[in-house]
Amino acid sequence: xxxxxxxxxxxxxxxxxxxxxxxxxxxxxxxxxxxxxxxxxxxxxxxxxxxxxxxxxxxxxxxxxxxxxxxxxxxxxxxxxxxxxxxxxxxxxxxxxxxxxxxxxxxxxxxxxxxxxxxxxxxxxxxxxxxxxxxxxxxxxxxxxxxxxxxxxxxxxxxxxxxxxxxxxxxxxxxxxxxxxxxxxxxxxxxxxxxxxxxxxxxxxxxxxxxxxxxxxxxxxxxxxxxxxxxxxx
Numbered sequence: 302x303x304x305x306x307x308x309x310x311x312x313x314x315x316x317x318x319x320x321x322x323x324x325x326x327x328x329x330x331x332x333x334x335x336x337x338x339x340x341x342x343x344x345x346x347x348x349x350x351x352x353x354x355x356x357x358x359x360x361x362x363x364x365x366x367x368x369x370x371x372x373x374x375x376x377x378x379x380x381x382x383x384x385x386x387x388x389x390x391x392x393x394x395x396x397x398x399x400x401x402x403x404x405x406x407x408x409x410x411x412x413x414x415x416x417x418x419x420x421x422x423x424x425x426x427x428x429x430x431x432x433x434x435x436x437x438x439x440x441x442x443x444x445x446x447x448x449x450x451x452x453x454x455x456x457x458x459x460x461x462x463x464x465x466x467x468x469x470x471x472x473x474x475x476x477x478x479x480x481x482x483x484x485x486x487x488x489x490x491x492x493x494x495x496x497x498x499x500x501x502x503x504x505x506x507x508x509x510x511x512x513x514x515x516x517x518x519x520x521x522x523x524x525x526x527x528x529x530x531x532x533x534x535x
Contacts, residue, residue, distance in 0.1 A: 322490035325414040329487065330498045332410040333480045337505035339403040344512045346399035351521050354395045354443075358388075358528040362444035366455065368532030376456040381530070383458040383466060384447065388525045390469045391440040396513060401436055408432050421486040424478050434472035441465055443529060481506040 340347075358365075370381040397404070412429050415422055441461040449459040484499040491499060527533045 319490075322416050322418075322487075323492070325416050326487040326490045326495055329411050329414055330484065330495060330502065332407045333484065334498065334502055334505065336400070336403050336407040337480065337502060337509060340400050341505065341509050341512055343399040347396045347513060350395040350398050351392055354391060355521065355525045355528060358443055358525055362447050363528055364531035365444060365447035366450065366530050368530040368534075370455050374456065377454070380450055380455045380458050383462055384443070384450070384529060385526060385534075386466050387441075387446070387462050388443060388529055389522050390466060391443060392518065392521055392525060393473075394438060394440050394469075396518075397435070404432065404436055408436075416487070416490065418486065418489075421483070424486065425483055428478050428480075428483060431472050431474070431477050434468070438465070438468060438472060447529070479506060 366381060366384045368381070370377040373381075408429060414425065416425070441459075446459045446462045450457070450462075481499075481503045484502050488496060488499060523533050
């Protein structure tokens, strides 16, 4: 009888936990899949935003950060490296711009979700925190920053450039989870239909990575680097 009583007392807690996990997983997938679809659908806008940044540098400040700084003082070499980093990160933000509204909607719909798995909660909290920080970032104009650096003969990285790089790296560390990566942790709580949705999310993320591929982004970085420094190093 004691065992039966214990089972009866434990049952409501188990049911609540199952409901929490199931509801949160369903809500997450309902928001995540439309976001990935929006990111794929707006590929043309993402490419246009990247091209606009490159075009701005080509027209407003070509060769503004001389490549020969690579043979300059350690401070000048550091400044050159910082501008290359800033250019790459600004390209990433430019690609994000067309999907910012969709990202904000996705985060607003999922920010308060919780599961009974502590590791998943920690990863999801990091995703929300880093996503909000990334959406709040404002990139300084590369040309304005190049002119500021020129005043010190490129011996010092402008404060705004330095702050931007630090904030971006804090908002998007290499360990930042992806939507599909988070969904993988939800599989134990998912229904068969939701597991199918998780697989769909993985497929959409893979498609997005093919559409806005590493090869394309590397090529875009080469174009902006050549515009900014007059030299291509990749």
